[in-house]
Amino acid sequence: MSTAAAPTVPEHSVTGRLPALDALRAIGAVAVVGHHVGFQTAVTMNTTWGGWLARLDVGVAIFFVLSGFLLFRPWALSAATGRARPRARRYLWRRALRILPAYWLAVLVCLIVLPDNRPASAGDWVRHLTFTQIYQPGQLRYGLSQTWSLATEVAFYLILPLIAVLAVGRSWRPIRTVVIVSGGVLLTAGWLTLMGFGWLDRGLHTMWLPSYAAWFSAGMALAAAHVALRTGTAPAAFRVLDDLASAPVACWAAAVGLMAIATTPIAGPRDLTGPTAVEFGTKLALYLAIATLILIPVAFGGPTRIKEVFGSASARWLGAVSYGLFLWHPLVIELIYLLDDRPLFTGGLLNTFALTMVFGLAYAAASYYGVERPLQLLGSQWGRRPAGRGPASGSSTVHGATPGASPVTVGPGTTPAPTVGTSP
Numbered sequence: 001m002s003t004a005a006a007p008t009v010p011e012h013s014v015t016g017r018l019p020a021l022d023a024l025r026a027i028g029a030v031a032v033v034g035h036h037v038g039f040q041t042a043v044t045m046n047t048t049w050g051g052w053l054a055r056l057d058v059g060v061a062i063f064f065v066l067s068g069f070l071l072f073r074p075w076a077l078s079a080a081t082g083r084a085r086p087r088a089r090r091y092l093w094r095r096a097l098r099i100l101p102a103y104w105l106a107v108l109v110c111l112i113v114l115p116d117n118r119p120a121s122a123g124d125w126v127r128h129l130t131f132t133q134i135y136q137p138g139q140l141r142y143g144l145s146q147t148w149s150l151a152t153e154v155a156f157y158l159i160l161p162l163i164a165v166l167a168v169g170r171s172w173r174p175i176r177t178v179v180i181v182s183g184g185v186l187l188t189a190g191w192l193t194l195m196g197f198g199w200l201d202r203g204l205h206t207m208w209l210p211s212y213a214a215w216f217s218a219g220m221a222l223a224a225a226h227v228a229l230r231t232g233t234a235p236a237a238f239r240v241l242d243d244l245a246s247a248p249v250a251c252w253a254a255a256v257g258l259m260a261i262a263t264t265p266i267a268g269p270r271d272l273t274g275p276t277a278v279e280f281g282t283k284l285a286l287y288l289a290i291a292t293l294i295l296i297p298v299a300f301g302g303p304t305r306i307k308e309v310f311g312s313a314s315a316r317w318l319g320a321v322s323y324g325l326f327l328w329h330p331l332v333i334e335l336i337y338l339l340d341d342r343p344l345f346t347g348g349l350l351n352t353f354a355l356t357m358v359f360g361l362a363y364a365a366a367s368y369y370g371v372e373r374p375l376q377l378l379g380s381q382w383g384r385r386p387a388g389r390g391p392a393s394g395s396s397t398v399h400g401a402t403p404g405a406s407p408v409t410v411g412p413g414t415t416p417a418p419t420v421g422t423s424p
Contacts (some may be wrong), residue, residue: 012111020298020310024066024262027294031059032146033329033360037353040333042345045271051263053272053349058259061215065154069226070220072181075164076227078400079172088161095157097379098323102367103150104129106327110143114334119139131155143331148207155209156216167220174228175235181224184217185384188284191297196277203274215288222292226299238348245301250361255293262286278335324364332359 038044045054066127107128111120124141127133131151133140140148167180179268191210194200205211225241228234244251261267262423267283268275275283298310309315333356 005054020307021171023310023315026060026318028062031056037191041347041349043349058204058287061291064215065219065291068216069223072220073223076224078229079168080231097376101375114142143334175222178221184213188214192281241300245297248297251293255290321364321368324367325360327358328363
């Protein structure tokens with residue numbers, strides 16, 4: 001079923017935030033920390049169970065799918081409820097306020113403080129400050145290698161308003177919208193095909209947006225389905241999502257099973273050896289399914305005890321500071337090894353993880369309360385929308401920066417790429 005006219009629905013039942021999703025951002029961030037610590041301590045490569053740590057870069061998929069869901073949802077809501085479309089300028093302004101201040105501070109600190117980054121060239125500064133460090137090989141610097149995923153997501157931010165306008169159209173037809181946004185799957189498939197023929201580099205080009213278009217597309221398709229279900233405009237087939245949400249244990253058990261498959265060589269090597277295009281594609285597909293199965297029970301269905309827990313104050317706080325944890329934990333790892341004079345691929349897993357979490361959260365809290373939150377509040381006053389002009393795009397998302405998952409301390413010249421695919 002589709003509809004050309006926007007239905008009349010209670011606004012509060014459709015446009016409210018989904019606070020339980022905050023916990024997913026926290027889970028994704030902690031997973032990425034575990035992945036990086038596992039690599040740094042060599043547990044990833046030297047133990048039989050290290051594959052589980054190696055595949056904790058699934059946190060990247062969680063964040064990319066979540067970003068697609070949260071950032072596209074305001075456009076779908078506007079069409080389904082008959083409200084004005086979000087303004088692209090305001091959307092981009094909010095994204096910039098959320099991402100840039102803390103990110104620029106992290107770049108400043110890492111390029112100045114870490115000895116292996118000194119002296120940073122003018123090119124290093126320009127590339128990292130403009131998110132263009134992923135478009136040439138060997139440009140990710142110490143403490144900043146995780147920013148490949150942020151650069152990829154910024155590319156998604158920039159094109160999302162155009163995609164949203166094309167996908168939503170002039171009237172609300174959820175099936176059409178889902179089909180259009182699912183075109184990202186075809187883009188990723190085509191990209192992988194070119195990679196398989198050797199026309200694209202399996203190191204450099206695995207960091208670019210087309211490699212992950214399917215993940216963002218899945219999030220957007222889920223957002224369109226979610227809005228359709230909440231506004232009574234969904235075809236019967238969409239109801240399977242609410243049905244799945246009523247069985248969270250089954251969804252998450254299936255996700256764990258897929259994760260177990262991903263720990264095998266079918267999803268590529270655990271070390272810096274580059275995977276084949278088939279291995280990379282297999283990993284992308286498995287991670288997409290895992291992230292979707294994790295998201296559905298939290299985003300869909302009615303109120304549940306699990307959503308209450310995920311929407312608790314502590315979970316929302318962790319979600320709020322998760323961007324800072326993503327930005328600062330590689331620097332913390334670098335400092336632990338520098339101050340303790342540890343060689344690379346040494347150190348205990350548990351104590352290194354504990355230290356990274358403690359100091360990473362401390363840095364993240366300082367970043368959130370000292371930089372991110374004040375500037376967002378100030379910026380929202382500058383760009384405040386007059387009453388009655390419709391929803392602000394991105395108003396339901398707090399974490400637009402998706403944690404990356406590349407080895408942290410592999411230095412310049414080896415340029416760690418997303419271990420979700422390969423490591424150049």
